[in-house]
Amino acid sequence: MKGHLEQGLLPESQFGIRRHRETTDMIFAARQLQEKCQEMRTHLYTSLRGSNKSL
Numbered sequence: 001m002k003g004h005l006e007q008g009l010l011p012e013s014q015f016g017i018r019r020h021r022e023t024t025d026m027i028f029a030a031r032q033l034q035e036k037c038q039e040m041r042t043h044l045y046t047s048l049r050g051s052n053k054s055l
Contacts, residue, residue: 030046
C-alpha cells in the first residue's frame with residue numbers, strides 16, 4: 001500500500017487508509033452536505049462503495 005501511495009496511484013479522494021484522511025472525516029463531510037441539501041430543499045443522491053478486500 002505504501003508503494004502505491006508513493007507512486008501516486010491512489011486518488012486524493014481515497015479515504016480510510018491514508019494519513020490525515022480518516023473515514024470519520026468523510027462521514028462528517030457527507031453529513032454536512034446532507035444537511036445543506038435539506039436546508040435548500042433539494043435532492044441528494046449518493047452512491048457508497050465498500051470493499052473488504054482492499055487491505
